[in-house]
Amino acid sequence: MKEVKVGIIGFGTVGSGVAECLLKNGDVIAKRSGIKLVLARIADLDIEKDRGVKIPENVLTKDTKQLIKDVDVVVELIGGTTLAKDLILEALRLGKPVVTANKALLAEKGEELFAAAEKSEADIYYEASVAGGIPIIKALREGLVGNRIEKIYGIMNGTCNYILTRMERENVDFALVLKDAQALGYAEAEPSLDIDGWDTAHKAAILASLAYGEWFGVKPIHVQGIRNISLADLRYADELGYRIKLLAVIKQIDGDVQIRVHPTLIPKKAMLAGISEVFNGVMVVGDTVGGTLFYGRGAGRQATASAVVADLVDVALNLKFGSHRRVPAFRIGPQFKNLIPMEEVESRYYLRLQVQDKPGVVAKIAGILGERKISISSIVQKEGQSEDNVSLLILSHLALEKSVSSAISEIEKMTEIRDKVKLIRIEDI
Numbered sequence: 001m002k003e004v005k006v007g008i009i010g011f012g013t014v015g016s017g018v019a020e021c022l023l024k025n026g027d028v029i030a031k032r033s034g035i036k037l038v039l040a041r042i043a044d045l046d047i048e049k050d051r052g053v054k055i056p057e058n059v060l061t062k063d064t065k066q067l068i069k070d071v072d073v074v075v076e077l078i079g080g081t082t083l084a085k086d087l088i089l090e091a092l093r094l095g096k097p098v099v100t101a102n103k104a105l106l107a108e109k110g111e112e113l114f115a116a117a118e119k120s121e122a123d124i125y126y127e128a129s130v131a132g133g134i135p136i137i138k139a140l141r142e143g144l145v146g147n148r149i150e151k152i153y154g155i156m157n158g159t160c161n162y163i164l165t166r167m168e169r170e171n172v173d174f175a176l177v178l179k180d181a182q183a184l185g186y187a188e189a190e191p192s193l194d195i196d197g198w199d200t201a202h203k204a205a206i207l208a209s210l211a212y213g214e215w216f217g218v219k220p221i222h223v224q225g226i227r228n229i230s231l232a233d234l235r236y237a238d239e240l241g242y243r244i245k246l247l248a249v250i251k252q253i254d255g256d257v258q259i260r261v262h263p264t265l266i267p268k269k270a271m272l273a274g275i276s277e278v279f280n281g282v283m284v285v286g287d288t289v290g291g292t293l294f295y296g297r298g299a300g301r302q303a304t305a306s307a308v309v310a311d312l313v314d315v316a317l318n319l320k321f322g323s324h325r326r327v328p329a330f331r332i333g334p335q336f337k338n339l340i341p342m343e344e345v346e347s348r349y350y351l352r353l354q355v356q357d358k359p360g361v362v363a364k365i366a367g368i369l370g371e372r373k374i375s376i377s378s379i380v381q382k383e384g385q386s387e388d389n390v391s392l393l394i395l396s397h398l399a400l401e402k403s404v405s406s407a408i409s410e411i412e413k414m415t416e417i418r419d420k421v422k423l424i425r426i427e428d429i
């Protein structure tokens with residue numbers, strides 16, 4: 001049976017999960033693929049620490065450079081965008097295929113890495129970089145290759161989904177739930193990556209790039225996190241028939257593409273709205289297949305390891321049959337016309353205004369919206385609050401982002417307005 005020597009760099013959460021999976025399920029993987037994946041080397045800064053997996057002798061090392069020389073395939077699991085990049089480039093330079101889960105690196109340096117892979121003719125696989133254990137990269141690269149991608153909606157950050165779920169269900173404040181998420185190990189070491197939307201943006205950049213054939217990076221993405229989502233907004237959304245999710249929205253409209261990440265009201269009856277706790281969900285709509293939905297654990301040692309091991313089997317099969325690059329790492333060649341800037345995006349909006357409860361206020365606001373062709377689909381003023389400061393909820397029909405921004409600036413100048421206007425976009429999924 002063909003043997004393929006695997007070297008893992010980074011023996012942390014995911015690295016230890018991959019080692020455990022290879023040792024535990026090596027037999028079944030061999031039966032399915034006809035290949036023996038041999039856990040040949042694991043490199044880490046600390047090779048004494050107990051990681052909860054019994055590793056065979058002479059496998060652990062601190063020497064990453066030697067590891068790359070010794071193995072057939074390199075698994076990069078240290079994270080970060082500097083050393084991780086150098087290690088991957090070194091492996092590719094030596095013609096060694098690479099498997100990585102590093103979404104930040106791919107989103108920021110994807111172009112360089114894939115160019116290096118192209119040059120070396122070595123594979124680079126990255127299933128675990130988006131939505132943990134959900135095989136969404138394989139779906140886009142292979143399963144849906146015959147489609148023009150119309151839309152991708154993704155709940156792709158477990159930490160944010162966990163926080164929003166608990167806030168909504170238990171009426172607990174953001175700060176308190178964030179502490180729990182950190183204690184449970186869901187949040188990245190630097191939590192702003194999660195809660196300010198950057199982790200989702202990295203994943204959105206990878207999916208959008210795969211779908212449309214150009215490395216977008218995160219720069220053109222409008223990114224907004226969940227720090228400002230209040231219990232009041234969650235409650236009002238619920239009363240109006242919606243749930244608030246941190247959503248990646250990737251859309252192609254008449255050949256133009258938009259990519260954005262922000263808290264979003266989605267109808268409670270939508271399947272994505274049912275994705276709660278740390279789970280992830282990605283909906284892909286293709287012109288031929290229609291709607292598809294992928295659901296599962298977006299993070300964690302074992303779920304992420306499952307995706308890494310699937311990549312290892314693909315890479316090993318490619319090595320066995322001498323068919324590297326059988327599936328292109330990335331489909332170069334733009335499959336879209338223009339990238340739509342955020343101000344030109346059309347969306348529906350939830351606006352919460354804190355206003356004085358007196359005659360003429362609603363008329364003034366409606367006037368400002370009307371002048372900018374923003375049509376109201378629903379308006380509710382909540383009773384039982386102080387007359388000096390009541391919540392006025394407005395849901396709009398489709399409107400241009402720049403018109404809504406301009407309306408908000410005008411509304412905030414009104415003397416009857418008590419606070420900044422809260423804006424949350426709506427997607428009728």
Ligand code: NDP
Binds near residue numbers: 298299
């Ligand atoms: P961890 O921090 O748990 O593990 C990283 C490991 O790499 C640590 O043991 C670290 O050692 C080690 N390391 C750091 N620098 C070096 C180095 N120079 N040489 C050798 N070892 C080094 O991270 P995760 O396992 O959580 O994440 C790994 C990657 O997977 C990241 O890119 C992450 O974004 C991605 N990912 C993670 C998911 C998850 O659920 N955790 C889900 C999907 C993707 P030390 O601790 O001593 O610094």
Ligand code: HSE
Binds near residue numbers: 131156157188199298
């Ligand atoms: N911190 C990320 C999350 C890990 O919460 O989803 C997986 O990418």
